[in-house]
Amino acid sequence: MKTRAPTAPTAEGWRELVTPEGVDLRLKVGAYAERFAALLIDFIILLGSLAVFSLLCLLVFAGTKVSWGSEALGVIWLLGLFVGRNFYFVLFEMGPRAATPGKRAMGLRVAAANGGRLTADMVFARNAMREVEVILPLTFFAARGEGVDAALVALGAIWSCVFILFPLFNRDRRRMGDLVAGTLVVKAPKTVLQPDLADTERGLARGFAFTPAQLDAYGIKELHVLEDVIRAADRKAMAAVASRIRSKIAWNGPTDIADRTFLNAYYAALRGRLESRMLFGRRRKDKFDVG
Amino acid sequence: MAELHLKSWRFRAEREADWRRLEALLAKAEAGGASKLRRDELLEMPVLYRQALSSLSVARSISLDQSLTLYLESLCTRAYFIVYGARTRLPERLAQFFARDWPAAVRSLWRETLVSFVLSTVAAVVAYVLVRRDPDWFHSFVEPGLASGRDPTATTASLRDTLYHQGAASDGLSVFATFLFTHNAQIALFAFALGFLLCLPTAALLVMNGGMFGAFLALFVMRGLGVEAGGWLMIHGTTELFAIVLAGAAGFSIGWSVCFPGERTRLDAAAEAGRRAATAMLGVVVMLLVAGLLEGFGRQLIQNDAARYAIATGMLLAWLAYFYWPRKSPA
Numbered sequence: 001m002k003t004r005a006p007t008a009p010t011a012e013g014w015r016e017l018v019t020p021e022g023v024d025l026r027l028k029v030g031a032y033a034e035r036f037a038a039l040l041i042d043f044i045i046l047l048g049s050l051a052v053f054s055l056l057c058l059l060v061f062a063g064t065k066v067s068w069g070s071e072a073l074g075v076i077w078l079l080g081l082f083v084g085r086n087f088y089f090v091l092f093e094m095g096p097r098a099a100t101p102g103k104r105a106m107g108l109r110v111a112a113a114n115g116g117r118l119t120a121d122m123v124f125a126r127n128a129m130r131e132v133e134v135i136l137p138l139t140f141f142a143a144r145g146e147g148v149d150a151a152l153v154a155l156g157a158i159w160s161c162v163f164i165l166f167p168l169f170n171r172d173r174r175r176m177g178d179l180v181a182g183t184l185v186v187k188a189p190k191t192v193l194q195p196d197l198a199d200t201e202r203g204l205a206r207g208f209a210f211t212p213a214q215l216d217a218y219g220i221k222e223l224h225v226l227e228d229v230i231r232a233a234d235r236k237a238m239a240a241v242a243s244r245i246r247s248k249i250a251w252n253g254p255t256d257i258a259d260r261t262f263l264n265a266y267y268a269a270l271r272g273r274l275e276s277r278m279l280f281g282r283r284r285k286d287k288f289d290v291g
Numbered sequence: 292m293a294e295l296h297l298k299s300w301r302f303r304a305e306r307e308a309d310w311r312r313l314e315a316l317l318a319k320a321e322a323g324g325a326s327k328l329r330r331d332e333l334l335e336m337p338v339l340y341r342q343a344l345s346s347l348s349v350a351r352s353i354s355l356d357q358s359l360t361l362y363l364e365s366l367c368t369r370a371y372f373i374v375y376g377a378r379t380r381l382p383e384r385l386a387q388f389f390a391r392d393w394p395a396a397v398r399s400l401w402r403e404t405l406v407s408f409v410l411s412t413v414a415a416v417v418a419y420v421l422v423r424r425d426p427d428w429f430h431s432f433v434e435p436g437l438a439s440g441r442d443p444t445a446t447t448a449s450l451r452d453t454l455y456h457q458g459a460a461s462d463g464l465s466v467f468a469t470f471l472f473t474h475n476a477q478i479a480l481f482a483f484a485l486g487f488l489l490c491l492p493t494a495a496l497l498v499m500n501g502g503m504f505g506a507f508l509a510l511f512v513m514r515g516l517g518v519e520a521g522g523w524l525m526i527h528g529t530t531e532l533f534a535i536v537l538a539g540a541a542g543f544s545i546g547w548s549v550c551f552p553g554e555r556t557r558l559d560a561a562a563e564a565g566r567r568a569a570t571a572m573l574g575v576v577v578m579l580l581v582a583g584l585l586e587g588f589g590r591q592l593i594q595n596d597a598a599r600y601a602i603a604t605g606m607l608l609a610w611l612a613y614f615y616w617p618r619k620s621p622a
Contacts, residue, residue: 119566132484198356274355
């Protein structure tokens, strides 16, 4: 019997990565659309820089009036496309960010699937496979033929779709190159530390007093939604949520305070109550959780 | 109430400075690699990283501030990749690759190399015999784009001209040479990358490539240009064909481990073989570059058959010695 490595994902699109210190970092796997967009950006960068380069060369050729200008241009494109598409990805992914500019723009990076370090041969293997996954389908779609050739091209195009669609049909959205190299592409967004909401306008908030019954109206899930609403700072949404909460907890305090102030105060109080109950081992999932 | 603040608020207030410090170090390291950090910063990093990790576990159990846990997760992930990331620098890595990794990878593929060599040779011999018997076979083995006029309809004189470079008569030759290089490199990459489809496409590519070689040779031998053509092909061919054989071997090793993974899961087996084969493939790209240089410059500059053969044999011996010469295994 084969034993599977203990890498069961916690949920769809997430993957656990336990550091040597024993903390699970919970990586989010890059989505198909994001990765496709990253690839498009990279190709645009490649083609764009090639175009700029050949324009410069054209200027030089025109200026010096050499006869082998068009020939040199052909060499530039043939070599440039080949070297570009094979080394651009490898060099960038071997760097400290382990991501091409396209991947960085989409907040992605390459990681070793086993949680270890990403090595040069992994990066090379996953990029050498791109040749069959992207270039082969492209050649099939671009190819034209007649009779038997046309049928063969059509069959080839269908067959190569397997490569394109492959990442859709496995748990970690890995493409063939990722499988062969033992890598995966994960989200690595840079998040900024936002101010703690339980702190702001604390002086004002102190004037509020909520009864335990009023604070028991909601659970953790609602607390997080409330946090999102306050951070988004959309006036209409805040007004709607504030009036919803006021009626739910039968608020009978002062009614002339701003929605934002009220929500902040309620958030701080609710978080305090839920957190102190959590310290005693009672994690209240959401408002229906009344065990 | 003496405690005006939540526990989680105080928890955050006490540690925030350390997190910010780690974030600053990370930004620096990510921008230019770990070498950008000063010595004391380098020593500080793992300490801050462990602090952040422990903050993360504490935050998960005592804080309900969503943005805080998200921030710590992202911070720890970034630090993790830096702390446990690849640390060798490029020059060291390159030296290690040429001194040890590449020959070792090639040696470990010797069985597959033998198989792909035999396949190519058999295909070449078959093509040679077939074309000798009926020149029309030539077109089945060689794509017209690659032949560029060298086919059975050409005159012996024009065939001879293609072997010895005449300055004026070679318009578009450098484009053609570049095209050949990218074509061969692509064949090699395909042979590697398609290997995981149970070896079959790799075998087909090797057979096609060998067949093309045999057909070309047969064409020139029929016109009494065998020796000359041998020199023309082999000056870079020993390097290039060796590279393609190795690429095929790399593909085979992946396909083989997918078919027969042994004790491991198919995925693990493929990943392991893939990494080993990738090292060999990196080397194959280097070999193809060498072959391209030999083809582009060596062949144009050296017009003497004996010299061409000497270089061909020398290159082959050099590669064989480099890969298979017994050496001490690293301690």
